[in-house]
Amino acid sequence: MIALAAIALCTLAAAAVALALRDLIHSALLLIASWVGIAAFYLWAGAEFVAFAQVLIYVGAISMVVLFAVLLTRPPTAPVSPARSGRAVPGFLAGGAVLGLLAGAVLSSPLPAGTDATPAFGVRELGLKLLVPHAGALLATGALLTVALLGAVVLAAGRGKEDAP
Amino acid sequence: MMHLPVQLTWLIPTLPAAAAAVIAVVPARRPGLGAGLALAALAGSLILAVLALGGALADPATRLTHTFTWFAVGHGAIRLGWLLDPLGTLLAVMVAAVGLLIFTFSLGYLREDPRAKQFFCFLSLFAGAMLGLLLANSLLLLFVCWELVGLASYLLIGFWFQRPAAAQAARKAFITTRIGDLGLLLGLVWLQDATGTLLLFDGGRGVLEAEALSTLAGATTVGGLAVSTAIGLLLFCGAAGKSGQVPLHVWLPDAMEGPTPVSALIHAATMVAAGVFLVARVFPLLAADLALPLAPVHALSVVAAVGAVTSLFGAAVAVAQDDIKRVLAFSTVSQLGYMMLAAGTGAWTAAIFHLLTHACFKALLFLGAGSVIHATHHEQDIRRLGGLRERLPVTGATFAVGMMALAGVPFLFSGFWSKEAILHAAHGWAVSQLPFLVALAAVALTAFYMTRLLAEVFAGAPRGHGAETAHESPAVMTIPLVVLAIASVSLGFLGTPWWPWLQRTLDPTFKAEAGGAGLMAVSIALVATGILAGWTRYGRHPRSDARAPDPLARSVPRLHGALAARLGCDELYAATLGRLNAALAAAASALDRSVWDGCVRFLARLGVYAGIVSRETDEKALNGGFNAAGDGLRASGRAYARTQTGDAHGYVWMLAAGFVLLALGALLGEAR
Amino acid sequence: MSPLQACLVFSAALFSLGLIAVLVRSNAILVLLGVELMLNAANLNFIAFWRYGPTPAEGHGVVFVVFALAVAAAEAAVGLALVIALHRHQRNVHLGDARRLHG
Numbered sequence: 045m046i047a048l049a050a051i052a053l054c055t056l057a058a059a060a061v062a063l064a065l066r067d068l069i070h071s072a073l074l075l076i077a078s079w080v081g082i083a084a085f086y087l088w089a090g091a092e093f094v095a096f097a098q099v100l101i102y103v104g105a106i107s108m109v110v111l112f113a114v115l116l117t118r119p120p121t122a123p124v125s126p127a128r129s130g131r132a133v134p135g136f137l138a139g140g141a142v143l144g145l146l147a148g149a150v151l152s153s154p155l156p157a158g159t160d161a162t163p164a165f166g167v168r169e170l171g172l173k174l175l176v177p178h179a180g181a182l183l184a185t186g187a188l189l190t191v192a193l194l195g196a197v198v199l200a201a202g203r204g205k206e207d208a209p
Numbered sequence: 210m211m212h213l214p215v216q217l218t219w220l221i222p223t224l225p226a227a228a229a230a231v232i233a234v235v236p237a238r239r240p241g242l243g244a245g246l247a248l249a250a251l252a253g254s255l256i257l258a259v260l261a262l263g264g265a266l267a268d269p270a271t272r273l274t275h276t277f278t279w280f281a282v283g284h285g286a287i288r289l290g291w292l293l294d295p296l297g298t299l300l301a302v303m304v305a306a307v308g309l310l311i312f313t314f315s316l317g318y319l320r321e322d323p324r325a326k327q328f329f330c331f332l333s334l335f336a337g338a339m340l341g342l343l344l345a346n347s348l349l350l351l352f353v354c355w356e357l358v359g360l361a362s363y364l365l366i367g368f369w370f371q372r373p374a375a376a377q378a379a380r381k382a383f384i385t386t387r388i389g390d391l392g393l394l395l396g397l398v399w400l401q402d403a404t405g406t407l408l409l410f411d412g413g414r415g416v417l418e419a420e421a422l423s424t425l426a427g428a429t430t431v432g433g434l435a436v437s438t439a440i441g442l443l444l445f446c447g448a449a450g451k452s453g454q455v456p457l458h459v460w461l462p463d464a465m466e467g468p469t470p471v472s473a474l475i476h477a478a479t480m481v482a483a484g485v486f487l488v489a490r491v492f493p494l495l496a497a498d499l500a501l502p503l504a505p506v507h508a509l510s511v512v513a514a515v516g517a518v519t520s521l522f523g524a525a526v527a528v529a530q531d532d533i534k535r536v537l538a539f540s541t542v543s544q545l546g547y548m549m550l551a552a553g554t555g556a557w558t559a560a561i562f563h564l565l566t567h568a569c570f571k572a573l574l575f576l577g578a579g580s581v582i583h584a585t586h587h588e589q590d591i592r593r594l595g596g597l598r599e600r601l602p603v604t605g606a607t608f609a610v611g612m613m614a615l616a617g618v619p620f621l622f623s624g625f626w627s628k629e630a631i632l633h634a635a636h637g638w639a640v641s642q643l644p645f646l647v648a649l650a651a652v653a654l655t656a657f658y659m660t661r662l663l664a665e666v667f668a669g670a671p672r673g674h675g676a677e678t679a680h681e682s683p684a685v686m687t688i689p690l691v692v693l694a695i696a697s698v699s700l701g702f703l704g705t706p707w708w709p710w711l712q713r714t715l716d717p718t719f720k721a722e723a724g725g726a727g728l729m730a731v732s733i734a735l736v737a738t739g740i741l742a743g744w745t746r747y748g749r750h751p752r753s754d755a756r757a758p759d760p761l762a763r764s765v766p767r768l769h770g771a772l773a774a775r776l777g778c779d780e781l782y783a784a785t786l787g788r789l790n791a792a793l794a795a796a797a798s799a800l801d802r803s804v805w806d807g808c809v810r811f812l813a814r815l816g817v818y819a820g821i822v823s824r825e826t827d828e829k830a831l832n833g834g835f836n837a838a839g840d841g842l843r844a845s846g847r848a849y850a851r852t853q854t855g856d857a858h859g860y861v862w863m864l865a866a867g868f869v870l871l872a873l874g875a876l877l878g879e880a881r
Numbered sequence: 882m883s884p885l886q887a888c889l890v891f892s893a894a895l896f897s898l899g900l901i902a903v904l905v906r907s908n909a910i911l912v913l914l915g916v917e918l919m920l921n922a923a924n925l926n927f928i929a930f931w932r933y934g935p936t937p938a939e940g941h942g943v944v945f946v947v948f949a950l951a952v953a954a955a956e957a958a959v960g961l962a963l964v965i966a967l968h969r970h971q972r973n974v975h976l977g978d979a980r981r982l983h984g
Contacts, residue, residue: 045884052891059895059918063902068910075914082921085891089932092280094924094946101950106917106957113910113961117968132905138865139901145872146893155885156933163937173944185951192955196962202969857912857976861903 047088055081068114076107090162093170212264213257215273218291218344221257221301222354224250226337232330237323247329248312251336255305258340262298266714272410274346290408292346295714296561300486301343303565307478307572308336310689314576315470317686318583328368328468335361339479343486348397348407348416351487355393355447358483359386362475366467378463385460389450396443403428403436409490417493426497433505437497441508444491445515452484452545455519459779461542465534469579472534477541477571482564485548488512489557496555510640513553517644519546524654528661529759529772532589533578536662540615541571543651547631550644556634558712558719562704563627565711569700570614570624573693577608580682580690581666585675591665593673595751600679603687605667607694612663614697616656616740619733623701628652630704630712632732633725652732656739661747669751888929896922909967909974913960920953 055078062074079102086095174182228250232243264273276290312332319325338357345351367379401407404421406414413420425437448454453461464476475481488495495508523543530536544567551560582589584601598605614624632652635645671677681687704711712719759769774780882890895918902915924946931942968974 045887048884048887048891052887052894056891056894056898059898063898063906063911063915068908071911071914075918078918079921082895082925085888085925086928087280089888089928091928091931091943091946094928094943094950097947097950101954102917102921106954109957109961110910110914113964116965117910117974135901135905138862138869138904139897141869142865142900143893143897145869145876146896147890149872149876150886150889150893151882155883155889156935163932163940165931165937165940165943169938169940170943170947173940174947178944178948181948185948189951189955192959196958199959199962200965202966856980858904858907865900865904 048085051081051084051088054078055085068118069111072107072110072114075110076103079103079107090165093167211260212267213260213293215264215275215291215293217257218261218275218293221254221261221305221344222337222339222341224254224257224337225333225340229330229333229337232326232333235326237326239326243326243329244312244316247333248309250333251305251309251312254336254340255302255309258298258301258305261293261344262295262302265293265295265298274410276346276408276411287349288347288406288408288411289350290346290411291344292409293344296486296489297343299565299711299715300482300561301340303568304336304339304343304479307568307693308332308339308474310692311470311474311478311572311576314473314579314686314689315468317683318470318579319468324368328365331361331364331368332471332474335365335475335480339483342483346409346415348400348409348491351490352393352397355451355483355487356390358480359383359390359451362386362464362480365471365475366464368467368471372466375466378460378466382460382464385457386450389447389457392443392446392450393448396440396447399436399440399443403440417491422493422497425494426501433503435498435501435504437494438504438506438508441491441495441498442511445488445495445508445512448484448487449515449549450484451487452481452549453519453542454484454515454546454549455522458519458523458542459782462535462538465532465538469534469575469582472538473572473575473579476538477575478568481541481545482548482568485545485552485560485564488549488552489561492552492557507640509553509555511553513550513635513638513640513644516546516549516551516553517647519543520550520651521647521654522546524651524658526772527658528654529769531592531759531773533581533591533594533662533666534575534589536591536658537571537574537578540655540658543655544571544615547628547648547651550648551631551634554634554638554644556630558715559627559630559634559704561715562630562711563624565703566614566623566627566697566700569693570611570622570697573607573611573690573697574615576686576690576693577604577611580604580686581608581679583682583686584679585673586678588673588675590673591662592752592756594666594671594676595669595673596667596671597676597679598667600671600676601667601681603681604690607687607690608667609663610694610697612659614701616659617652617732617736618740619729619736621698623697623699626701626705629706629725629729629732632728633706636725636728649732649735653735653739656736657743660740660743664743664748664751668748672752672754883933885929885933888932889926892922892925892929895919895925907976909964909976909979910961912976913957913964916960917953917957920949920956924949924953 058074058078058081062071062078065071065074079098083095083098083103086092086098225247228246232246235242235246273293274290276288279287279289281287312329315328315332319328322328335358338354338361342351342354342358345354363379363383366382367376369375370379397407400416403425404416406416406421408415409417411418415421416425422437425440426435428436430436430439450457461476461481465472467476495512498504498507499509520543523539523541523546527536527539527543530539544563548560548563548567551557551563581594581597581601581604584597584604585594588594610622614622617625617628619625632645632648635648636642638644671679702708706725709719899915899918899922902918903912906912906915927942927945927949929942931937931940934942964974967979971978
């Protein structure tokens with residue numbers, strides 16, 4: 045429990061500071077830290093494969109894309125993006141309301157206590173699950189990733205001169 | 210005496226690494242804070258390392274190990290560990306001590322640099338990784354630290370990245386060592402596959418213990434090589450890259466673009482020694498195939514051959530360099546070749562002995578060079594130096610001590626004893642006498658070029674503005690020089706033939722062999738010849754001005770030209786590997802453009818034709834009826850469009866509000 | 882609070898943080914990152930329910946998360962490509978300026 049509390053605290057703190065900072069690069073770096081925290085949570089929960097997938101996909105790949113996007117879209121004179129707008133107060137209210145609702149629902153629900161033993165569900169079992177009952181979904185995911193990649197390339201590449209302002 | 214429990218070994222590398230992390234976030238306005246932290250952390254590591262050495266020396270025959278599970282994947286687990294044995298702890302003490310002196314020196318050297326904070330951050334990272342490398346009991350942990358050391362080296366060589374040459378050198382160092390590291394990684398993967406573990410010592414199951422070694426030596430692979438030979442050679446690739454052995458030496462001279470303390474710490478005393486350390490560490494693995502008389506090649510023979518070639522190559526090229534740091538860099542290449550030669554002939558204790566002494570006197574020489582460069586406002590060309598003997602008395606005296614240690618002046622200086630041990634080992638090698646002869650030639654050349662360097666820099670009259678206005682460096686820079694000079698003299702007595710304490714400590718089975726007086730006489734004669742030749746050419750009649758040609762260039766211009774151009778290695782690589790790379794890229798591009806583009810264009814053409822056909826049918830058959838329906842839809846659409854503000858935030862707001870309302874409703878409904 | 886509830890509250894907090902980012906920030910990249918955080922929070926729930934649920938040996942939660950991660954990767958790629966396209970059109974990534982789709 046103490047480990048969980050520490051992981052949760054680090055993750056949430058990193059995410060909160062990331063979303064409040066003005067400099068996007070710092071935000072992105074802190075978000076990467078928070079993704080690492082989530083991977084640590086997966087490790088804590090005994091889902092090693094998911095933890096490594098999280099590190100590979102989020103910490104490795106998505107973070108790079110985010111950093112590139114930040115660098116590519118930074119205004120040349122770098123006026124920092126306005127951090128606060130008129131929506132700040134209602135935004136925090138709405139977020140707080142959602143948090144309150146969710147937490148209230150969780151705490152008032154009769155959830156099973158569960159066991160403390162880490163489930164015996166290793167990489168081998170996961171592989172069997174993915175390749176035998178979910179093989180179709182796996183193929184579909186592959187196709188989805190390919191299409192998304194192509195789409196992203198097309199979107200980001202534009203159509204040459206006609207798109208330039 | 211108190212000993213460090215092996216469970217706490219992790220503290221030694223973690224202290225500097227943590228200091229690096231903290232320095233990274235302290236404000237850049239306070240460089241003194243960062244430097245102080247770095248020094249304090251490394252001093253702590255030094256104390257701990259000394260305690261660990263005490264523990265390891267108390268009983269050299271048993272190895273203190275501490276193994277822990279890093280993480281479990283599937284049914285296996287990746288285990289890492291720490292190891293306290295005389296080899297690792299002795300080098301850890303050396304790294305921490307030399308590092309501490311160099312950190313102190315850097316205080317003075319980088320006083321005016323605005324990015325001194327980053328410098329100490331990188332230095333601390335380097336020290337932490339290096340200490341971790343030395344104390345790891347797992348080749349995987351060693352590899353992790355190995356790569357971290359490479360990263361720190363990259364950052365430090367490119368510290369003055371505004372200079373294109375520095376950025377270029379950093380890239381070159383990183384890529385060249387990566388080539389060697391690829392071999393190391395492949396070796397590790399193979400080793401893990403063959404033995405199921407990467408722990409060095411694991412109560413009989415480690416890769417360096419009898420059981421695994423006999424398995425590895427027993428199996429054969431392509432070309433009749435024993436598996437242990439193949440793995441050993443792959444590991445040696447990594448060692449050769451890190452230690453600047455021919456043909457992967459090209460990065461080391463260029464690495465001198467970094468600040469001089471970096472050259473002293475990384476490219477002379479510690480990091481480049483990591484390759485030699487690796488060879489010494491996995492020596493049982495490399496030696497496992499010696500029991501197979503029919504093997505086509507023994508791993509150690511390759512090591513010895515590469516070392517011999519490197520030692521001669523480095524010494525020869527150093528003769529014709531004009532940059533004070535380049536001379537020292539090629540001398541480092543040559544000395545590392547010596548160490549590899551010693552390890553290859555089986556005398557890995559001699560290699561480590563030379564590593565220790567070389568670390569001291571080469572750090573001394575580099576810091577001395579740094580002091581000269583600092584005093585003469587960044588003048589590195591020895592043709593424009595000269596006459597610094599009176600102007601820089603402390604630097605000059607300590608530099609002379611370092612020079613004599615490197616050249617192997619007999620009896621008093623440490624370099625003599627360690628070099629003697631290596632020559633002795635090479636002489637006694639059963640396979641071939643060729644490396645021994647090569648090493649003898651390198652001994653003479655070493656004495657020659659070091660005399661040349663000393664004479665050009667310190668004797669005669671100043672030949673440039675920088676040298677004329679030079680003044681002695683501050684105490685924070687000269688004190689490390691004096692300490693290193695004392696160490697350069699005294700360290701040698703740890704391993705003399707009459708009292709080989711060091712060799713016996715490192716290897717309890719070491720037996721001192723009698724004889725060798727004749728050999729010693731030969732090598733003393735060679736050193737004397739080299740120094741005399743250097744003195745007659747450079748010292749007796751110092752050149753009058755900076756443009757006067759080198760005496761060697763006058764007598765043998767062809768040879769001198771070739772050596773000055775470093776025997777064309779860089780050009781050769783650019784002409785072959787670089788060309789090959791460019792050609793492959795061009796071929797891939799052509800393939801892309803002609804073949805794949807053609808396919809894509811064909812498909813696109815097909816699409817266009819299908820479109821034409823479809824348009825014709827559309828306009829004729831379908832349009833009529835739909836136009837009317839379209840008008841009706843458009844009118845209703847226009848009415849609905851008013852609600853679409855196009856503001857993405859607005860939509861999210863509606864979503865959030867809707868969710869809260871729905872959830873509230875659900876909760877209230879349930880409560881009722 | 883049982884461990885399961887602790888995990889769920891953790892994920893709820895992360896989700897709310899993501900939501901606040903989406904609602905408050907006007908930079909398209911940060912909004913996207915907020916969405917990523919919300920997605921991660923959902924994944925946390927899957928893992929928590931798998932860990933403390935009745936049939937952990939079946940591994941439904943893990944399988945779900947593996948697929949969700951793949952989809953999230955696709956989403957991030959397309960989303961950030963959209964941001965770059967947006968930047969090309971209006972020279973900034975301010976979401977409030979992107980109203981060409983208004984009715």
